[in-house]
Amino acid sequence: xxxxxxxxxxxxxxxxxxxxxxxxxxxxxxxxxxxxxxxxxxxxxxxxxxxxxxxxxxxxxxxxxxxxxxxxxxxxxxxxxxxxxxxxxxxxxxxxxxxxxxxxxxxxxxxxxxxxxxxxxxxxxxxxxxxxxxxxxxxxxxxxxxxxxxxxxxxxxxxxxxxxxxxxxxxxxxxxxxxxxxxxxxxxxxxxxxxxxxxxxxxxxxxxxxxxxxxxxxxxxxxxxxxxxxxxxxxxxxxxxxxxxxxxxxxxxxxxxxxxxxxxxxxxxxxxxxxxxxxxxxxxxxxxxxxxxxxxxxxxxxxxxxxxxxxxxxxxxxxxxxxxxxxxxxxxxxxxxxxxxxxxxxxxxxxxxxxxxxxxxxxxx
Amino acid sequence: xxxxxxxxxxxxxxxxxxxxxxxxxxxxxxxxxxxxxxxxxxxxxxxxxxxxxxxxxxxxxxxxxxxxxxxxxxxxxxxxxxxxxxxxxxxxxxxxxxxxxxxxxxxxxxxxxxxxxxxxxxxxxxxxxxxxxxxxxxxxxxxxxxxxxxxxxxxxxxxxxxxxxxxxxxxxxxxxxxxxxxxxxxxxxxxxxxxxxxxxxxxxxxxxxxxxxxxxxxxxxxxxxxxxxxxxxxxxxxxxxxxxxxxxxxxxxxxxxxxxxxxxxxxxxxxxxxxxxxxxxxxxxxxxx
Numbered sequence: 001x002x003x004x005x006x007x008x009x010x011x012x013x014x015x016x017x018x019x020x021x022x023x024x025x026x027x028x029x030x031x032x033x034x035x036x037x038x039x040x041x042x043x044x045x046x047x048x049x050x051x052x053x054x055x056x057x058x059x060x061x062x063x064x065x066x067x068x069x070x071x072x073x074x075x076x077x078x079x080x081x082x083x084x085x086x087x088x089x090x091x092x093x094x095x096x097x098x099x100x101x102x103x104x105x106x107x108x109x110x111x112x113x114x115x116x117x118x119x120x121x122x123x124x125x126x127x128x129x130x131x132x133x134x135x136x137x138x139x140x141x142x143x144x145x146x147x148x149x150x151x152x153x154x155x156x157x158x159x160x161x162x163x164x165x166x167x168x169x170x171x172x173x174x175x176x177x178x179x180x181x182x183x184x185x186x187x188x189x190x191x192x193x194x195x196x197x198x199x200x201x202x203x204x205x206x207x208x209x210x211x212x213x214x215x216x217x218x219x220x221x222x223x224x225x226x227x228x229x230x231x232x233x234x235x236x237x238x239x240x241x242x243x244x245x246x247x248x249x250x251x252x253x254x255x256x257x258x259x260x261x262x263x264x265x266x267x268x269x270x271x272x273x274x275x276x277x278x279x280x281x282x283x284x285x286x287x288x289x290x291x292x293x294x295x296x297x298x299x300x301x302x303x304x305x306x307x308x309x310x311x312x313x314x315x316x317x318x319x320x321x322x323x324x325x326x327x328x329x330x331x332x333x334x335x336x337x338x339x340x341x342x343x344x345x346x347x348x349x350x351x352x353x354x355x356x357x358x359x360x361x362x363x364x365x
Numbered sequence: 366x367x368x369x370x371x372x373x374x375x376x377x378x379x380x381x382x383x384x385x386x387x388x389x390x391x392x393x394x395x396x397x398x399x400x401x402x403x404x405x406x407x408x409x410x411x412x413x414x415x416x417x418x419x420x421x422x423x424x425x426x427x428x429x430x431x432x433x434x435x436x437x438x439x440x441x442x443x444x445x446x447x448x449x450x451x452x453x454x455x456x457x458x459x460x461x462x463x464x465x466x467x468x469x470x471x472x473x474x475x476x477x478x479x480x481x482x483x484x485x486x487x488x489x490x491x492x493x494x495x496x497x498x499x500x501x502x503x504x505x506x507x508x509x510x511x512x513x514x515x516x517x518x519x520x521x522x523x524x525x526x527x528x529x530x531x532x533x534x535x536x537x538x539x540x541x542x543x544x545x546x547x548x549x550x551x552x553x554x555x556x557x558x559x560x561x562x563x564x565x566x567x568x569x570x571x572x573x574x575x576x577x578x579x580x581x582x583x584x585x586x587x588x589x590x591x592x593x594x595x596x597x598x599x600x601x602x603x604x605x606x607x608x609x610x611x612x613x614x615x616x617x618x619x620x621x622x623x624x625x626x627x628x629x630x631x632x633x634x635x636x637x638x639x640x641x642x643x644x645x646x647x648x649x650x651x652x653x654x
Contacts, residue, residue, distance in 0.1 A: 070455075117635065120642040124398055128591045129638050132631035135584055139628025143621045247580055251400075251462050258455045294470035297463040301446060304460055308453040 017338055019319045019331050024266065027273075031172050035165045044164040050276045051168075051175035052232050057256040057268035058179045059225035064254075065263035066186055067218045068198030069118065072131035074226055074253050076114065079134055079245035081107040081227025083141070086154040086240035096160050100231045107227020108220050115219025119212050122201075134245040141242065153241025160235050167236055174232065178225055183265045185221070194218060195263070259300055261310025270312050275300075368496035370613045376502045378609025379509030383564040384582060385589040385601035386516060387557030393533035393596035394553040397447065397457055403579040403586060404465035405558045409435045409565030410574045411472055414483050432562040439558035440551055448547075465579060473576040481574040505567045512563055513602070519556065520598070529553055533596060584627065585612075588634040594647020603645065607633070 015021045031051075035044060056078055064070045085103030088094050094102070114133055118126050141148040148154065161167045185191060196204040197211050205211050234240040243249065253268075260271030275296065282292035307314035320329045321344050323337035330338055337344060388402045409431050416427030442464060450456040487500035520526035531539040532549045540546045572578065589608050593600025608630045615626040637645060 070458075117639060121638060122642075124392070124595055125591055125638065125642065125644070125647075127398065128587045128595075129635060131584065131587055132634055136628045136631050136635070139625050139631075142624035143628075247584065255459050255462060258459045262455055291470065291474060293466055294474065297466040297470065301460060301463045301467070304456045304463075305446070305449055308450045308456040310455075 017331065018329060020316055020329075028176065031176070035168055039165055041164045044168045046277050046280045048164075048168045048171040048236060049233075049280075050273055051171040052229050052236065053253075053256070053276055054175050054269045054272040055178045055229035055232070056226050057253055057260070057272045058182050058265050059222045059229065060253045060257050061260075061262065061265055061268045062182050062186060062194075062225070063218055063222040064257060065265075065267075066191060066194040066198060067215060069215065069219070070123075070127045070254075071114075071222075072127045072254065073114075073133040073135075073250050074130075074222075075245050075247075075249040076130075076134040076137060077107040077110055077223040077226035078230035078233070078249065079137060079240075080110045080223075081230030082234035082240035082244040083148070083154065083230075084227070085231035086157055086234045087147075089157055089235075090154060096158050096235045100160070100228065100235065103231030103234070104224045104228040107230065108224035110227070111220040111223020112216055114223065115216035118219070119215060131247070131250065134250060135247065138242055138245045141245070149241075151242060153239050153243075154234075155239040155241075157235055157238040157240070159238060160232075171232060171236065174228070178228065179265065179269055182221075182225065186263075186265055198263075255300055259303065259311060261312040261314075264310075264312055267310055267312040271310075274311075366617050368493075370610070370617050372493075372496060372498055372502070373616075374606070374610035374613035376505050376609075377612060378606040379506050380564050380568055381582070381585060381589055381609055382602050382605035383509050383512055383560050384586045385593070385605050386513070386598055387560035388586055388590050389593075389596055389598055389601045390529070390533075390553050390557045392590070394529055395451075395550040396454075398461070399557075400458070400461040400583065401442075401465040401468070402461075402557070402561055403583040404468040405435055405439055406561040406565035406582065407472065407574075407576070407579040408438070408468055409562035410483075410569040410578065411476065411481075413566045413569050414476075414481050414574060417483065418481075428566045431566050432559055435562040435565075436555050436559040440555050443551060443554045465583075469576045469579065476576070478576060483570045483574060485570045499571075501570055505571065508563060508567045512560060516556070516560065516598075525549075525552060529556075581627070585630060588631050592634045592637050592644055594644030597644070597646040600644055600646030 011025075015025055031047075034047070056074070059077070060071065060074045063074070081103035084106035085096075085099035088102050089096055089099040114130065117133075118130060121129055142150060145151075159167065160170050186194070193204070193209055193214055196207070196209065197214060201211055230240075230244055233244065256271040256275060257268045259275065260269070261267030278299075279292050279296050282295055285292075303311060319332050321332055321334075322329055323340060323342055323344060325342040326337060326340040328337060328339045330344055335344060336342065384403060384406060388399060391397050391399050391402070412431035412434055413427055416422045416430055417424065420427075422430070446460050446464060447457055450460055485499070485501045487504055490497040490499045491503065492498075518526075520530060528539070528544045528549045529552065531542070532544060532546050532553075536546055539549070585608060589604040590601055592607065593602070593604030611630050611633055612626045615629045616623055619625060619629075641647075
């Protein structure tokens, strides 16, 4: 009973005070409850893929959004994870539950490698050089078709679970674990260092941060998460094909990341949850479905014209305001900060006069 | 085989040089990584096809209209789509990706996904050093050379060229010296896309024309630009020739080379970057503005 009350208090004081946290809670609950309420296999399939791609997009954001290493070849890690787990499970006969981690481990190594190669590159050079990596891998795979299956890829894998609902839960739970893990990581001291590296690498180094080491670690973590997504993808579709390494996938993740809002983790995830089902849904419209990529691109373009910083920062600024004094966020309907009592719309003196608490504190700003 | 390598490398290098120099120009002046650059090349090829095969205009006329139309269209796209989000680098990036996707899908919808055949502009071939070179390939080479000379002339012998080079060198100072940097950026977009459009028109009869024809040259072009140094025109030209020859050598001399040609070209780029992170002729940008 105590824990229940304690939990409820936490929920009320920490989650319901902010609309964005409430939205996240609703999203998590809906994600977990959906198969019980509406277990249509088609919907399950789309949502499973959405979850897998959400992991992928979140891992890109850690690298590109937080650290500023805008990777145009993120499909390398996805493909490495997919191919590694597929080959291991076929050639060595390992269980999918083992190869899932093996795929992530291989992608981690690829992350270290890519990070090492990119240490001296900056800005656009890095983006364009990383674009090459998955294509080099693709060329090598095509040159050895006996090993990699060439155009067809490695097929005939075992699934993780038999039922669609089981697969969905595997994808959804691992997505929640990875995304919240990345979010915690990005919010920790480690994440602050990453922000510093993105904003001014020289200053970060001058402050005693070993930036090459941090960059390589971020490449490795991000690669491992993307490889995990790739391995899930391979086992879910039971095939690891060349499509996991294509330029299109690398661009897709860039679109998701920037559309959702960089350096947020939840932004790219939101973008995937909006854009992926949307494209699938458009694709199911028969004749109209041929236009789905066109409509997708137009939507992305229009949204960007109005929200150039991405979708989630825009929405977040609409539904929440930042306290000018203590920098905590408040729901948009609040007039005074929930933590320090400062007036939120500090520009309006008339309003300030009406709030006794704020009047007292004006001098301290 | 040696002659084959020499000729193919030179012709492909010329086409790549046209694309890479245009890309480099836009990047240098406006700091736009224009992913849609080769999509304009594809648009020009389709435009040329429509005018030539469907409406039956002459070669020269359809080529001129295709290049002019695509150039105008690119300026329009720049004004409507890129300019409003110029301050946000990330937004510009995916705006260009989205543009490229839109063009690809529009072409896919209008013309279908199959390859289109375009008759050669010039029939016949000339024998040279024991290898027969089709006139079309010679034409590509000549056009590339003429266009490169024209770009050189515009950049180094006209006031517009001076403004473009000044803006590329230092945008803020150029602005303070009274140059209209927005107009310069627009002129640069027009010049660079017209180069891509010319490339699209001349290669249309030789390469395949399909809605996905922009992807392969895009990657090669990016490799060239990075190899030569971003924003450096000399670097782009030399990088284009290097990559052109490397691809030709891989295709003709290595087993399974057709699969590996992209990989080898990109590998060369990565190696150069490891040794010289700013590319062969790149200036290390001190602080991006």
